[in-house]
Amino acid sequence: MKITSIKNYFNTLFMFLLMANAFGQNMEENLNLLLIREDKVSPSLADEYEMSLADLKNYLTDNQVKGFNYFTHIQDNYEFTHVVPLKNLDELSEGTREALIKRVNKPELSLIMDYFDLSLDSYRHYVVQYKPELSYVPSTQQWDEGNTYRKWHYYYFYPGSEDEVEEILAAYKHLYETKNVEMGFRVFAGQIGLERPSYILTTWGKSPLDYHQNLEKTSEMLGDSGALLWSKLMELVKEAKITEGWYLPQYSYAPGMKMAE
Numbered sequence: 001m002k003i004t005s006i007k008n009y010f011n012t013l014f015m016f017l018l019m020a021n022a023f024g025q026n027m028e029e030n031l032n033l034l035l036i037r038e039d040k041v042s043p044s045l046a047d048e049y050e051m052s053l054a055d056l057k058n059y060l061t062d063n064q065v066k067g068f069n070y071f072t073h074i075q076d077n078y079e080f081t082h083v084v085p086l087k088n089l090d091e092l093s094e095g096t097r098e099a100l101i102k103r104v105n106k107p108e109l110s111l112i113m114d115y116f117d118l119s120l121d122s123y124r125h126y127v128v129q130y131k132p133e134l135s136y137v138p139s140t141q142q143w144d145e146g147n148t149y150r151k152w153h154y155y156y157f158y159p160g161s162e163d164e165v166e167e168i169l170a171a172y173k174h175l176y177e178t179k180n181v182e183m184g185f186r187v188f189a190g191q192i193g194l195e196r197p198s199y200i201l202t203t204w205g206k207s208p209l210d211y212h213q214n215l216e217k218t219s220e221m222l223g224d225s226g227a228l229l230w231s232k233l234m235e236l237v238k239e240a241k242i243t244e245g246w247y248l249p250q251y252s253y254a255p256g257m258k259m260a261e
Contacts, residue, residue: 033130035083035084038125039120040122041078055115064255070083071083071084073248075152076245126192127192135185135186136173136177138183149205150204154198155237155239156195159197161236164236168233176222188202
């Protein structure tokens, strides 16, 4: 479905971006909810789309726009994802185009928005909640601009299995901590716009080769205990999707904030 007016798209995107006020320097302590924006782009027009992304970031940077924070990724199916931190779900009903115009009242923004319409086929958005109590991020590992390769694991579970799923994930995290594993993972629970119960696990590395080498090492360290926990988790999965891609710091805009995803 072709979007006939990219202004409507950015009305929605910036409505949520207006809600993404800075939470301080350490997002691990403050971040709970994320708006995920997925843009389906025609492969033949991906270059034009990326040029528009660059124009948008440059515009926001040059004008030192405050309150707009997002982190951009590309997946291997030519979907660009924009990750926007939120304070709480109540804010989803707030924010309007008028509020955006008051904040950024310049015609150049409308022109940039218009250019996106040439390459964007469709979009969707959903809200997830970051689960730090289920996630494992080693303090020694940089997982933002130093490790831009990404894998997203989307798992849709059978209804009523949430408690058991989270128990297994907590045990999985504990095993990682016990073994002092260097490879990490982050867990997000679907809240709005995804079939529930659903969880997204994100993992990262410097490159695909680096990622798979670390994955092999991690599997050996976890041993039979890790394989057993993973097998129990997979027994609860109704549907799964795994995709890979890259974090794109050159198109992300979040002054003073660490990378979120």
